[in-house]
Amino acid sequence: MQTVQSLYRLRGLAHTFLLCRASTSQALGFLTALHVSHHRSFSNGSPLCAKPRNLVKGKRDVSEKRLTRYFVDHRKVRVVGGTGGNGASCFHSEPRKEFGGPDGGDGGNGGHVILKVDPCVKSFSSIAPVYQGSQGEPGRSSNCYGKSGENLYIKVPVGTLVKENGITLIDLSKTGEEFIAAYGGIGGKGNRFFLSNENRAPVTATPGAPGEERCLHLELKTMAHAGLVGFPNAGKSSLLRLLTNARPAVAAYPFTTLNPHVGVINYQDHEQIAVADVPGIIEGAHQNRGLGLSFLRHIERCRILLYVLDLTHPEPWTQLSSLQYEVGQFDESLAHRPHVIVANKLDLPGARKTLEHLQEKVKGRIIAVSALTGENTEELILYLRELCDGHRPEGRRAEPYMGW
Ligand SMILES: Nc1nc2c(ncn2[C@@H]2O[C@H](COP(=O)(O)OP(=O)(O)OP(=O)(O)O)[C@@H](O)[C@H]2O)c(=O)[nH]1
Numbered sequence: 001m002q003t004v005q006s007l008y009r010l011r012g013l014a015h016t017f018l019l020c021r022a023s024t025s026q027a028l029g030f031l032t033a034l035h036v037s038h039h040r041s042f043s044n045g046s047p048l049c050a051k052p053r054n055l056v057k058g059k060r061d062v063s064e065k066r067l068t069r070y071f072v073d074h075r076k077v078r079v080v081g082g083t084g085g086n087g088a089s090c091f092h093s094e095p096r097k098e099f100g101g102p103d104g105g106d107g108g109n110g111g112h113v114i115l116k117v118d119p120c121v122k123s124f125s126s127i128a129p130v131y132q133g134s135q136g137e138p139g140r141s142s143n144c145y146g147k148s149g150e151n152l153y154i155k156v157p158v159g160t161l162v163k164e165n166g167i168t169l170i171d172l173s174k175t176g177e178e179f180i181a182a183y184g185g186i187g188g189k190g191n192r193f194f195l196s197n198e199n200r201a202p203v204t205a206t207p208g209a210p211g212e213e214r215c216l217h218l219e220l221k222t223m224a225h226a227g228l229v230g231f232p233n234a235g236k237s238s239l240l241r242l243l244t245n246a247r248p249a250v251a252a253y254p255f256t257t258l259n260p261h262v263g264v265i266n267y268q269d270h271e272q273i274a275v276a277d278v279p280g281i282i283e284g285a286h287q288n289r290g291l292g293l294s295f296l297r298h299i300e301r302c303r304i305l306l307y308v309l310d311l312t313h314p315e316p317w318t319q320l321s322s323l324q325y326e327v328g329q330f331d332e333s334l335a336h337r338p339h340v341i342v343a344n345k346l347d348l349p350g351a352r353k354t355l356e357h358l359q360e361k362v363k364g365r366i367i368a369v370s371a372l373t374g375e376n377t378e379e380l381i382l383y384l385r386e387l388c389d390g391h392r393p394e395g396r397r398a399e400p401y402m403g404w
């Protein structure tokens with residue numbers, strides 16, 4: 001009987017894992033998360049996540065292939081404001097009122113084309129190449145003014161840079177922020193407008209002005225507080241999965257991650273730290289080796305960098321200097337950002353020995369973790385908060401992350 005019961009229990013467990021679509025390593029991560037959250041419930045007053053991570057239901061793994069198809073972080077767009085409506089030229093006509101005078105109304109103004117930040121929009125994939133604002137209606141007789149064209153809103157993600165001829169016009173970094181990309185044309189004047197003592201019967205009416213036309217370049221720079229930088233396979237995505245509710249793909253081959261992923265660490269005092277995972281960097285990336293360095297623009301705004309090193313590598317300190325060199329080639333200021341070294345894969349044999357060597361060779365804070373077992377991730381979470389608090393304008397709380 002007991003055997004039957006335990007068989008049922010096992011089948012239940014297997015079913016749960018199937019539902020979670022977990023592979024063996026994910027299953028281990030799942031168990032680890034259970035362990036971590038259990039541990040956390042005892043860490044009284046700890047600022048760690050209130051919500052157990054890795055157990056977010058209904059959030060599926062992101063298919064990198066699909067994401068690559070839909071993730072567009074550059075877009076050229078032509079925006080044309082709506083043309084103003086023409087002014088009308090007509091005269092009042094009524095029985096027994098022969099010379100009623102001019103009564104042509106003005107045309108309505110053309111609609112603007114406006115860029116608006118929407119946190120639900122993740123990339124420029126749904127942005128069309130051309131946007132034309134709606135036209136203003138023409139003026140009519142009896143001094144009727146034409147209706148102005150409706151404004152056309154283009155939804156863009158948080159962190160959109162709008163450039164024109166290489167010059168940045170605006171950085172749309174706040175939810176709901178708006179930018180008038182192209183003004184609509186002014187409506188034409190009706191002949192009533194030209195009535196004067198000198199000219200009691202003007203026939204002149206002006207046409208509506210054409211809308212402004214611009215060719216803009218939209219560029220997306222992901223908004224996050226901390227960025228994960230490392231060689232391929234170092235375990236950046238595994239770390240992001242463990243620390244946050246993001247679900248980037250994890251696999252044992254290099255360049256699994258092809259697009260930026262952002263996850264959020266929720267602290268018990270409602271502080272949030274957004275962490276961005278980007279593709280791996282290899283030596284010579286500045287010469288376009290591997291996936292190049294252009295994706296680093298997604299961590300350009302990060303206040304803190306997390307250099308993720310692989311402790312199974314015989315000399316992880318060389319990995320670190322290569323990473324810092326490559327990052328510096330992309331942007332000198334990025335190389336001098338506050339950072340922490342995350343030595344990953346502590347659970348693997350020989351990792352502790354390599355860690356000792358790493359500690360001897362490298363100055364600065366090194367936090368050794370295992371993204372697979374969750375070992376020591378608490379220290380990383382707390383230190384990340386410390387760093388974030390230390391690099392924030394005095395007395396200011398972190399702005400809540402609005403980019404998901
Ligand atoms: N044993 C062990 N394996 C790990 C650990 N962290 C990651 N891995 C494994 O290392 C492999 C690569 O992990 P990823 O998280 O995809 O690495 P990545 O840095 O995101 O790689 P790219 O996306 O290719 O740049 C996967 O097979 C993980 O299961 C760890 O702490 N311990």
Ligand SMILES: [Mg+2]
Pocket residue numbers: 236237238248249250256257277
């Ligand atoms: Mg990855």
